[in-house]
Amino acid sequence: MLHNPAIWTLLLLAAGCVTVLLFGHGTALRPGRGGAIANITLLLVLSVWWVHAFHGHGEGFDGMFLLDRMGMLAAAGSAFAGFVTTVMLTGWLRRQGRECAEVHALMLLAVAGMQVMVQTRHLAVLFLGLETMSVALYAMCAALRERRAAVESGFKYFLTGAFASALLLLAIAIIFGLTGSFHLDGAETKLAHAGELGVIALVLFLAAFGFKLSLVPFHQWAPDVYEGAPTPVTGFMATAVKLTGFMTLLRLVPALGALSQHLLLILAVLAIATMLVGNLGALVQTRVKRMLAYSSIAHAGYLLAALCVVLAAPAGSAAAEGASVALSFYLVVYVLMNLLAFGVLALNERAGDEPLLLNDLAGLRNRRPWMAAAMLAAMLSLAGIPLTGGFIAKWQVFTALLGECGGAHGTLMTVLASSVALCSVIGLAYYLRVVMTMYVEKGEDAKPLPVVPFAPMLLVMLLAGLVLWVGIVPDGLALGSEAISGFLRTLF
Amino acid sequence: MHQFMLIPLAGALATVLFGRSARAGFWIALATSLGLLYGAGMWALMWGFNTSGAPQLETHAWLPVLGARFAYQLDGISLVLITLTAFLAPLTALGAKSAITERHGQFWFWFHILHAAMLGALLARDLFFFFVCWELMLIPMYLMIGVWGGKNRRYAATKFFLYTALASLPMLAAIIWLGLKTRDLAGSGGAISFLLEDVARLALSPTEQAWCFAAFALAFVVKVPLWPLHTWLPDAHTEAPTPGSVILAGVLLKMGGYGLIRYAIPLFPLAAHDAAPLMMTLGTIAIIAGSLCAMVQTDIKRLVAYSSVAHMGAVVLGLFSLNIEGASGAVFQMLAHGISTGALFLLVGFLYERRHTREFAAFGGIAKPMPLFAIFFVITAMSSIALPGTNGFAGELLILAGAFKASPVLASFAVLGAILGAWYMLGAVKKTFFGPLTLAENKTLVDLGAREVLIMVPLVIAIFWMGLSADGIIDLFEKPITTAIAAASGVGK
Numbered sequence: 007m008l009h010n011p012a013i014w015t016l017l018l019l020a021a022g023c024v025t026v027l028l029f030g031h032g033t034a035l036r037p038g039r040g041g042a043i044a045n046i047t048l049l050l051v052l053s054v055w056w057v058h059a060f061h062g063h064g065e066g067f068d069g070m071f072l073l074d075r076m077g078m079l080a081a082a083g084s085a086f087a088g089f090v091t092t093v094m095l096t097g098w099l100r101r102q103g104r105e106c107a108e109v110h111a112l113m114l115l116a117v118a119g120m121q122v123m124v125q126t127r128h129l130a131v132l133f134l135g136l137e138t139m140s141v142a143l144y145a146m147c148a149a150l151r152e153r154r155a156a157v158e159s160g161f162k163y164f165l166t167g168a169f170a171s172a173l174l175l176l177a178i179a180i181i182f183g184l185t186g187s188f189h190l191d192g193a194e195t196k197l198a199h200a201g202e203l204g205v206i207a208l209v210l211f212l213a214a215f216g217f218k219l220s221l222v223p224f225h226q227w228a229p230d231v232y233e234g235a236p237t238p239v240t241g242f243m244a245t246a247v248k249l250t251g252f253m254t255l256l257r258l259v260p261a262l263g264a265l266s267q268h269l270l271l272i273l274a275v276l277a278i279a280t281m282l283v284g285n286l287g288a289l290v291q292t293r294v295k296r297m298l299a300y301s302s303i304a305h306a307g308y309l310l311a312a313l314c315v316v317l318a319a320p321a322g323s324a325a326a327e328g329a330s331v332a333l334s335f336y337l338v339v340y341v342l343m344n345l346l347a348f349g350v351l352a353l354n355e356r357a358g359d360e361p362l363l364l365n366d367l368a369g370l371r372n373r374r375p376w377m378a379a380a381m382l383a384a385m386l387s388l389a390g391i392p393l394t395g396g397f398i399a400k401w402q403v404f405t406a407l408l409g410e411c412g413g414a415h416g417t418l419m420t421v422l423a424s425s426v427a428l429c430s431v432i433g434l435a436y437y438l439r440v441v442m443t444m445y446v447e448k449g450e451d452a453k454p455l456p457v458v459p460f461a462p463m464l465l466v467m468l469l470a471g472l473v474l475w476v477g478i479v480p481d482g483l484a485l486g487s488e489a490i491s492g493f494l495r496t497l498f
Numbered sequence: 499m500h501q502f503m504l505i506p507l508a509g510a511l512a513t514v515l516f517g518r519s520a521r522a523g524f525w526i527a528l529a530t531s532l533g534l535l536y537g538a539g540m541w542a543l544m545w546g547f548n549t550s551g552a553p554q555l556e557t558h559a560w561l562p563v564l565g566a567r568f569a570y571q572l573d574g575i576s577l578v579l580i581t582l583t584a585f586l587a588p589l590t591a592l593g594a595k596s597a598i599t600e601r602h603g604q605f606w607f608w609f610h611i612l613h614a615a616m617l618g619a620l621l622a623r624d625l626f627f628f629f630v631c632w633e634l635m636l637i638p639m640y641l642m643i644g645v646w647g648g649k650n651r652r653y654a655a656t657k658f659f660l661y662t663a664l665a666s667l668p669m670l671a672a673i674i675w676l677g678l679k680t681r682d683l684a685g686s687g688g689a690i691s692f693l694l695e696d697v698a699r700l701a702l703s704p705t706e707q708a709w710c711f712a713a714f715a716l717a718f719v720v721k722v723p724l725w726p727l728h729t730w731l732p733d734a735h736t737e738a739p740t741p742g743s744v745i746l747a748g749v750l751l752k753m754g755g756y757g758l759i760r761y762a763i764p765l766f767p768l769a770a771h772d773a774a775p776l777m778m779t780l781g782t783i784a785i786i787a788g789s790l791c792a793m794v795q796t797d798i799k800r801l802v803a804y805s806s807v808a809h810m811g812a813v814v815l816g817l818f819s820l821n822i823e824g825a826s827g828a829v830f831q832m833l834a835h836g837i838s839t840g841a842l843f844l845l846v847g848f849l850y851e852r853r854h855t856r857e858f859a860a861f862g863g864i865a866k867p868m869p870l871f872a873i874f875f876v877i878t879a880m881s882s883i884a885l886p887g888t889n890g891f892a893g894e895l896l897i898l899a900g901a902f903k904a905s906p907v908l909a910s911f912a913v914l915g916a917i918l919g920a921w922y923m924l925g926a927v928k929k930t931f932f933g934p935l936t937l938a939e940n941k942t943l944v945d946l947g948a949r950e951v952l953i954m955v956p957l958v959i960a961i962f963w964m965g966l967s968a969d970g971i972i973d974l975f976e977k978p979i980t981t982a983i984a985a986a987s988g989v990g991k
Contacts, residue, residue, distance in 0.1 A: 434660065438656065481561075
């Protein structure tokens with residue numbers, strides 16, 4: 007059992023969490039070490055995943071834990087997002103004049119919850135993971151508790167989140183009642199004859215995840231929560247939560263077998279609504295953070311479209327396999343480019359709670375050429391322009407959609423593909439506006455920007471490099487991490 | 499050909515490393531462009547010995563996951579357009595020396611990236627690779643207009659970007675669809691391939707052809723631009739800085755025509771044959787509408803922009819005549835238009851740098867203080883209105899001959915366009931250079947300097963040389979064009 011990396015990462019995270027709470031607090035004279043401890047913990051977690059990533063598949067804890075590449079990818083991805091966020095958050099909190107080690111402890115808890123979520127097919131364990139993650143995030147949103155927006159953000163997230171959890175519990179209870187087990191293995195056949203009750207469970211299940219992943223029409227909370235939370239935390243919510251949420255869906259929904267066919271139309275409608283509302287919402291924003299919040303809703307729509315292909319293609323076929331690869335790839339790129347965009351945003355925010363307006367970025371190219379170049383990479387990638395990861399990701403989703411156009415759900419896939427295309431164009435308009443503001447405006451009367459520390463800047467440049475690298479050599483990331491994995495294994 | 503693509507990329511890298519100052523950036527750009535010219539010249543020379551006329555092919559692995567390759571092909575059509583690009587590059591760099599007054603390093607960086615993308619699009623034999631280069635051309639041009647443009651640059655740049663990006667989305671879908679189709683080909687082993695020869699092997703039904711043709715043609719005719727989708731062009735040209743306008747008119751618009759003859763017509767011959775009357779009609783309307791619009795402009799640059807609409811309309815008319823005269827005339831016209839319109843934009847730029855206005859009302863009689871300028875302008879204008887002996891003549895004559903074969907009615911309307919062309923161009927020359935020299939500012943205008951003459955002389959030589967040895971140039975691309983239109987023109991025979 008101790009050979010199972012899942013247990014090691016969870017133990018590491020728990021130990022890190024306790025260490026942060028015990029030794030991480032700073033005083034008025036001495037800055038805290040919470041961030042540093044959290045970073046070391048997350049790096050250790052990442053290295054555990056790297057050691058195991060390309061080896062060892064199996065199960066643990068009576069089949070409650072599942073070890074496969076998909077889960078490991080999501081687990082490592084959420085740990086990476088946590089690492090980037092912690093680096094950003096340390097500097098950001100200091101600039102806001104706050105030292106709160108508990109945020110770093112909460113971050114480790116959230117990552118722990120995510121690790122559990124993506125590596126199980128056991129519904130009760132899934133719920134535990136989801137709650138650990140969510141409760142930690144509610145508190146992180148309200149980290150700057152003297153600010154109204156932060157409290158509103160945390161409270162709103164808590165209310166909707168609790169509601170979603172209740173829906174999920176209800177869904178799990180119904181599925182348990184129908185199948186007599188929390189395990190999804192073998193549930194397929196029993197659920198196939200469940201009739202209406204099964205459909206109700208599925209709809210509840212979907213609504214719960216709709217809230218968590220901010221799919222339209224369950225998205226209303228997202229812009230406010232995203233805006234009120236500390237910017238690095240927003241970045242974490244937009245990336246890691248979506249990554250784990252979609253990975254969980256990708257694992258669970260096809261497992262529901264014949265029932266999931268009922269979902270296809272609902273999912274497709276949700277996907278189209280999500281991308282439309284997200285893109286149109288982003289179009290009218292003047293605050294960069296809110297715009298990115300809506301943009302992340304829009305991307306959830308594209309991701310959902312890829313999930314639809316997984317359901318529409320015959321189970322186990324090459325097309326279904328290709329669609330899940332496309333979805334996973336999109337998720338990885340999505341995480342990279344959003345971490346980058348939110349990172350640049352966090353580094354440019356001044357102390358105080360006034361929001362960063364688009365105009366504050368005016369002339370960024372003259373004032374901070376490298377930072378502007380990094381943001382350019384993020385925006386072009388989000389818009390899906392060639393030679394960035396976003397292009398390859400969108401290309402693969404397109405390929406998956408068009409490949410199913412001749413299949414059983416051809417019309418639906420064609421409609422989905424056309425709306426992805428249409429929405430990408432709307433997306434161009436607001437991503438380009440950011441580019442335009444940074445590169446075209448002179449920004450002579452723009453307010454001064456805060457000083458940027460070295461480490462976060464280095465991380466931003468690294469992320470920008472990765473976003474471009476994935477766009478030029480899509481399998482480079484996999485090859486690179488395989489090489490690192492091999493190297494680490496020689497050490498242990 | 500891989501190495502050829504590396505030349506502009508090396509220039510971009512050198513600019514990032516050493517090209518911060520205006521001086522260094524310029525010299526790097528000049529050296530890079532001359533390198534391109536040398537490479538293209540060598541190819542052109544070698545082509546003379548390649549009697550078979552078969553295209554040169556080269557393939558490198560790129561993204562096996564997606565089925566994309568760095569696949570190149572060099573045949574007569576791409577060769578002449580690459581030579582045009584490489585010929586204009588050093589002249590544009592020289593022209594940019596005075597036109598670009600700020601953010602030099604950044605400008606030269608995008609200059610190199612733009613050239614890499616254009617050359618990639620001209621050399622590509624893989625649809626994925628082609629599409630990447632096609633989209634990549636947008637960003638540098640968008641920034642060139644947006645950063646170094648005139649007053650209304652934001653609007654013009656965004657309009658340019660949205661128009662062209664929106665129009666290329668159906669093409670993206672069609673490319674992916676075709677790629678997925680190649681999996682069923684014999685010998686493909688179920689792998690996706692975007693290679694041109696694989697896509698050409700697909701047996702598409704007439705409906706499928708019609709959809710694919712519509713998707714490809716939309717992307718290309720917006721770039722050309724064909725009436726009524728041309729409205730981005732006058733704005734983009736008017737706001738773009740001189741080097742941006744030269745590249746836009748000189749090379750970027752040609753990508754539309756190139757795409758039509760390389761992809762849309764040979765890959766979907768049935769649909770191309772069916773669409774030919776529509777395209778020819780639109781081309782003719784473009785000639786007349788463009789000329790009429792040019793006639794009423796008060797801004798010289800806008801006039802040249804509308805004349806581009808008319809000339810490129812003629813290119814579409816020629817291509818869709820679907821006979822060898824029309825199509826080779828169209829390719830020749832693309833070359834001639836690249837040279838003459840590029841030269842016109844450079845000249846307008848010289849004038850603007852001196853007077854900071856381009857309104858006709860601000861000039862008149864400036865042939866007296868600027869005789870050299872006037873000579874160059876008149877020669878270029880003559881080429882633009884297709885005077886015999888200049889390069890504009892051969893192209894227009896062949897296009898009209900081809901169009902007459904296909905549709906005498908449309909051709910007679912197109913001839914009307916030639917007359918209108920002479921009308922507005924001569925009017926512009928008269929308003930600018932002749933008549934009384936009334937305004938005091940104009941009396942002190944300085945004539946062209948050594949650098950500016952150095953830019954214009956190669957262009958003027960090209961204008962006459964192309965005009966006098968047109969058949970030699972057409973020989974270069976006659977064979978590939980015959981193959982390209984063979985299937986489409988053979989429909990129904």
